[in-house]
Amino acid sequence: MVNMRRTDTNNPDYYHKVVDCQWACPAHTNVPEYIRLIAQGRFDDAYIVNRESNVFPGILGRTCDRPCEPACRRTRVDGKPVAICRLKRVAADHKSDIKDRIPKAPAKKNGKKIALVGAGPSSLTVANDLMPLGYDVTIYEKGPRPGGLMRINIPAFRLPEEVLDEEIGYIVDMGVTMKYDTPVNSLKELLDTKEYDAVFVGSGAPKGKELVLPGRYDTDQVFIGIEWLESIHFGHIDSVGKRVLIIGVGNTAMDCCRSAKRLGATEVKVIARKTRKYFKASPWELEDAEEENVEILENLSPVQFVVENGKLVGMEFDKFTSQEVDGKLIQEPAGRITIPCDSVILAIGQENAFPWIERNIGLDFDPKWDMPVVDKDTFMSTREGVFFGGDAAFGPANIIWAVEQGHQAAISIHKYCIGESLSDRPPRGQTLASTKMGLHEWSYSNYFDPASRQKMVHVDLPVRFSKMTIEVEKGFTEEQTALEVQRCLNCDIETHFTDSLCIECDACIDICPVDCLTLTENGEEADLRTRLTAPALNMEQALFVSSELKQTGRVMVKDENICIHCGLCAERCPTYAWDMRKFALHLPYAGRPAPVETVAQVAQVTS
Amino acid sequence: MSYLAKPKVHHPSLKPNALGLTRRDYEGALSTLCAGCGHDSITAAIIHAFWELDIEPYKVAKLSGIGCSSKTPAYFLREAHGFNSVHGRMPSIATGAGAANRELIMIGVSGDGDSLSIGLGQLCHAIRRNVNLLYILENNGVYGLTKGQFSASADFGSTSKKGEVNEMTPIDGVTLALNLGATFVARSFSGDKEQLIPILQAGLQHNGFAFVEVISPCVTFNDHEGSTKSYSYTREHMIEVVEADFVPIRSEITTQYEPGSVKRVQMHDGGMVNLRKVAEDYDPTDRDKAYAYIRNCQSEGEVATGLLYIDENGKDMVEQNDVVDAALTNLPYSDLCPGSEALAKLQLRFR
Ligand SMILES: Cc1cc2nc3c(=O)[nH]c(=O)nc-3n(C[C@H](O)[C@H](O)[C@H](O)COP(=O)(O)OP(=O)(O)OC[C@H]3O[C@@H](n4cnc5c(N)ncnc54)[C@H](O)[C@@H]3O)c2cc1C
Ligand SMILES: Cc1ncc(C[n+]2csc(CCOP(=O)(O)OP(=O)(O)O)c2C)c(N)n1
Ligand code: SF4
Ligand code: SF4
Ligand code: SF4
Numbered sequence: 001m002v003n004m005r006r007t008d009t010n011n012p013d014y015y016h017k018v019v020d021c022q023w024a025c026p027a028h029t030n031v032p033e034y035i036r037l038i039a040q041g042r043f044d045d046a047y048i049v050n051r052e053s054n055v056f057p058g059i060l061g062r063t064c065d066r067p068c069e070p071a072c073r074r075t076r077v078d079g080k081p082v083a084i085c086r087l088k089r090v091a092a093d094h095k096s097d098i099k100d101r102i103p104k105a106p107a108k109k110n111g112k113k114i115a116l117v118g119a120g121p122s123s124l125t126v127a128n129d130l131m132p133l134g135y136d137v138t139i140y141e142k143g144p145r146p147g148g149l150m151r152i153n154i155p156a157f158r159l160p161e162e163v164l165d166e167e168i169g170y171i172v173d174m175g176v177t178m179k180y181d182t183p184v185n186s187l188k189e190l191l192d193t194k195e196y197d198a199v200f201v202g203s204g205a206p207k208g209k210e211l212v213l214p215g216r217y218d219t220d221q222v223f224i225g226i227e228w229l230e231s232i233h234f235g236h237i238d239s240v241g242k243r244v245l246i247i248g249v250g251n252t253a254m255d256c257c258r259s260a261k262r263l264g265a266t267e268v269k270v271i272a273r274k275t276r277k278y279f280k281a282s283p284w285e286l287e288d289a290e291e292e293n294v295e296i297l298e299n300l301s302p303v304q305f306v307v308e309n310g311k312l313v314g315m316e317f318d319k320f321t322s323q324e325v326d327g328k329l330i331q332e333p334a335g336r337i338t339i340p341c342d343s344v345i346l347a348i349g350q351e352n353a354f355p356w357i358e359r360n361i362g363l364d365f366d367p368k369w370d371m372p373v374v375d376k377d378t379f380m381s382t383r384e385g386v387f388f389g390g391d392a393a394f395g396p397a398n399i400i401w402a403v404e405q406g407h408q409a410a411i412s413i414h415k416y417c418i419g420e421s422l423s424d425r426p427p428r429g430q431t432l433a434s435t436k437m438g439l440h441e442w443s444y445s446n447y448f449d450p451a452s453r454q455k456m457v458h459v460d461l462p463v464r465f466s467k468m469t470i471e472v473e474k475g476f477t478e479e480q481t482a483l484e485v486q487r488c489l490n491c492d493i494e495t496h497f498t499d500s501l502c503i504e505c506d507a508c509i510d511i512c513p514v515d516c517l518t519l520t521e522n523g524e525e526a527d528l529r530t531r532l533t534a535p536a537l538n539m540e541q542a543l544f545v546s547s548e549l550k551q552t553g554r555v556m557v558k559d560e561n562i563c564i565h566c567g568l569c570a571e572r573c574p575t576y577a578w579d580m581r582k583f584a585l586h587l588p589y590a591g592r593p594a595p596v597e598t599v600a601q602v603a604q605v606t607s
Numbered sequence: 608m609s610y611l612a613k614p615k616v617h618h619p620s621l622k623p624n625a626l627g628l629t630r631r632d633y634e635g636a637l638s639t640l641c642a643g644c645g646h647d648s649i650t651a652a653i654i655h656a657f658w659e660l661d662i663e664p665y666k667v668a669k670l671s672g673i674g675c676s677s678k679t680p681a682y683f684l685r686e687a688h689g690f691n692s693v694h695g696r697m698p699s700i701a702t703g704a705g706a707a708n709r710e711l712i713m714i715g716v717s718g719d720g721d722s723l724s725i726g727l728g729q730l731c732h733a734i735r736r737n738v739n740l741l742y743i744l745e746n747n748g749v750y751g752l753t754k755g756q757f758s759a760s761a762d763f764g765s766t767s768k769k770g771e772v773n774e775m776t777p778i779d780g781v782t783l784a785l786n787l788g789a790t791f792v793a794r795s796f797s798g799d800k801e802q803l804i805p806i807l808q809a810g811l812q813h814n815g816f817a818f819v820e821v822i823s824p825c826v827t828f829n830d831h832e833g834s835t836k837s838y839s840y841t842r843e844h845m846i847e848v849v850e851a852d853f854v855p856i857r858s859e860i861t862t863q864y865e866p867g868s869v870k871r872v873q874m875h876d877g878g879m880v881n882l883r884k885v886a887e888d889y890d891p892t893d894r895d896k897a898y899a900y901i902r903n904c905q906s907e908g909e910v911a912t913g914l915l916y917i918d919e920n921g922k923d924m925v926e927q928n929d930v931v932d933a934a935l936t937n938l939p940y941s942d943l944c945p946g947s948e949a950l951a952k953l954q955l956r957f958r
């Protein structure tokens with residue numbers, strides 16, 4: 001039997017993992033910190049904390065895929081995560097003029113020139129990180145304005161133009177050279193100019209998938225989702241048939257069905273091959289669509305477009321029955337059905353296309369997927385000095401991944417330009433500072449608020465359908481914000497244990513409302529997990545294990561899973577063996593390494 | 608203590624008992640004792656014991672005197688009855704309550720000051736009468752509430768926090784109770800819930816006075832070097848002479864013992880206690896031998912712990928006095944107070 005080793009809380013990963021949201025966020029946004037700042041009405045500070053890691057708080061506060069929310073500890077406590085994403089929007093909407101706090105490009109350039117292809121979130125992040133270091137950055141953009149899919153595909157009723165303009169403006173205004181309506185048609189030509197020290201490709205995954213079935217080309221009423229949305233954005237399309245079918249049930253499908261409603265469609269049906277559990281769209285996207293009376297039909301697979309006299313009249317589908325056996329979906333054929341319709345929108349996925357990258361310039365493509373070979377850590381291709389990020393690197397993902405990959409690529413580009421090894425990734429650091437202010441006072445609100453998740457209020461249906469650009473979500477009211485911020489469990493205020501101080505009095509164990517703590521004989525992790533005050537069955541959540549304690553040789557074990565960070569263990573501990581310490585994760589950015597030394601600021605312990 | 612009430616939220620795996628109540632339902636008000644006080648740990652053990660025995664809180668009466676220990680009934684079973692008496696007088700209240708309602712499940716919590724100084728006479732007579740009560744003496748060697756003066760249980764030669772030496776010999780609750788004929792005598796430690804919880808459960812099922820002394824360090828006034836009631840001193844000097852395993856009525860016996868190593872005692876109010884001797888020549892059913900053994904430990908500087916003596920054949924107070932089977936509180940008034948004629952008849956017997 002191998003006993004568990006003393007948990008290494010000096011490794012920033014340990015406490016970082018306790019902050020479930022920050023760990024799940026691709027850019028590691030310091031969520032609890034900005035929520036506390038909002039609670040204090042410090043919207044500017046909350047915005048800046050966000051911007052540091054995710055660059056587009058106002059945009060993301062409306063559109064982020066929010067991997068943080070399913071991870072949120074609050075879900076495991078009362079079923080619903082903190083509305084992390086929409087609180088980001090609160091900070092963005094209520095901040096004052098923060099232009100002064102945006103990093104500026106120095107007057108003196110560093111002499112290095114970088115070209116970025118595409119003006120989507122990945123390229124913009126690279127520019128954001130490199131401009132303050134003195135780089136001369138040029139963005140080549142095929143379209144007339146910056147933003148990429150955020151602008152031309154995400155409909156304005158979810159993301160208003162002003163928000164895009166403002167946050168993109170903060171970056172462009174640092175002095176980026178913007179070349180609009182300038183597609184790069186040959187990477188070789190761009191490289192051959194030798195004008196640039198490095199090139200970043202952030203051109204996205206611009207092609208919607210085709211569905212070639214009988215009848216496809218016999219009508220002009222079948223559209224490819226992302227192209228269709230783009231045409232709506234540019235005003236080339238302003239109407240659609242009354243009865244519309246959307247094929248596919250991912251994120252694009254959700255924007256298509258809701259856009260159709262705004263173009264005058266009365267009957268909109270989204271067609272899914274599988275059952276709800278397997279849909280790619282997020283639960284909240286489905287809810288929003290259903291609120292707009294969009295119907296979602298399951299277990300249907302397209303067979304053909306039914307065209308009569310050159311007019312699309314319907315679409316034929318194979319029907320299935322579905323049942324789940326041992327966690328697997330088993331589908332059996334159950335006949336056919338034709339659903340009448342006037343227009344069909346295909347939203348079955350996106351593909352990458354790089355017709356403008358030559359295959360003989362030392363930039364390898366994976367033969368199977370026809371995708372560039374890109375290093376997962378450095379984001380450099382096999383051609384030195386050419387970097388990829390965002391959807392162009394590994395296929396369609398989302399904005400927050402594009403941002404994080406932009407940060408990482410910027411680190412690499414900077415290292416490349418100053419001749420450092422790219423694979424030596426800069427480490428993260430942490431600070432731990434006691435929050436103890438007095439016998440029963442902490443510098444955070446440790447009270448557990450039983451409030452339930454606030455529901456976002458939406459604009460009335462007739463009003464929102466009247467125009468494409470009416471933002472549906474109203475944003476949280478002051479009252480809602482005040483309640484929602486208190487739901488955050490302050491997972492960055494860590495229960496920090498000093499082994500030598502514990503006298504094994506059990507006080508902390510007895511007071512813990514959620515049975516996190518146990519004093520017991522050490523053992524193997526699997527065995528230890530069954531011997532705790534409450535069994536630790538969530539294997540994704542770590543156990544903290546102390547060294548052997550001096551009085552009995554037992555160890556203090558904490559299951560991080562359900563801890564509500566109430567600080568009662570530390571309040572009850574007579575010796576300060578438990579302290580509530582604020583954990584701050586320090587992330588490295590291009591040209592700005594993280595302070596890696598662990599600085600422990602400890603409250604003065606007097607006895 | 609803390610200012611924040613323990614939030615209502617609980618772990619998803621928190622189990623209900625046969626009554627559908629969770630451990631949290633057996634809690635009481637927020638403790639105002641010092642952080643790390645042994646008494647709080649005993650409170651947690653009491654909560655666990657009642658929860659596991661599926662006892663309905665409203666059937667319980669919590670009684671106590673004065674002291675930090677005597678404050679603790681407020682911190683468990685918020686739905687039970689309770690009486691916080693004058694210093695040292697809890698046994699009288701228990702005697703009265705037990706006489707009036709023999710169906711009450713009574714738990715008394717006292718301290719070494721409350722029991723062995725001002726209330727010593729009360730304690731002795733409650734034992735003598737065999738009042739049906741689980742009596743917990745939370746022993747920390749000091750008067751905690753009045754800031755740490757030596758109590759009657761302070762060991763000879765032990766020192767106070769400020770360094771004063773105690774020159775008086777101690778009164779030992781366990782040998783006292785054995786001497787007075789108590790039918791259930793145990794000693795445990797607040798820092799050892801595995802031992803304490805089964806003892807409390809057996810004590811609750813015992814018919815008669817169940818005396819349980821629990822060494823319960825006072826972190827504020829008696830947890831220093833030179834104290835013989837500190838966490839570390841107790842851990843170094845306690846020896847377990849009998850291991851008690853309480854088996855409630857409904858559960859099957861799962862623990863395997865070597866044949867002959869275990870004594871089984873059927874408890875009056877249900878359940879069974881398995882007593883496993885840890886010390887070779889110890890017999891928890893022989894009062895004289897138990898007494899001698901414990902005294903011997905004492906002179907060796909060891910603190911004997913466990914369910915030290917048990918006799919399930921004793922008669923409790925109501926049996927001794929032939930009290931009617933029903934609780935007096937449930938009798939119709941006409942039976943309880945049969946009138947002047949009946950009184951006159953009764954008085955005749957004493958003429
Ligand atoms: C309908 C739809 C809705 C979405 N909704 C969300 C959402 O709610 N939340 C979310 O997080 N993500 C969403 N996404 C995904 C998200 O928009 C993308 O993952 C993200 O924009 C990718 O960023 P990027 O920087 O990699 O590229 P893109 O945003 O795709 O930007 C690429 C840019 O490069 C330009 N370009 C391409 N080729 C060239 C070239 N050869 N020369 C010059 N310029 C070129 C393009 O014009 C474009 O401006 C959605 C996607 C779609 C299609
Ligand atoms: C009649 C009376 N005399 C004296 C006191 C003062 N007094 C309060 S608590 C206490 C001693 C309590 O000691 P103990 O029972 O050991 O309780 P602890 O606080 O140590 O748990 C004394 C003497 C009192 N409250 N009432
Ligand atoms: S902070 Fe301490 S008492 Fe509160 S839930 Fe976490 S471990 Fe339990
Ligand atoms: S309260 Fe403090 S001293 Fe007591 S067991 Fe917990 S950590 Fe140890
Ligand atoms: S003074 Fe001692 S006995 Fe009283 S609460 Fe504090 S630690 Fe407990």
Ligand SMILES: [Mg+2]
Pocket residue numbers: 674718719720745746747748749750751758
């Ligand atoms: Mg005392």
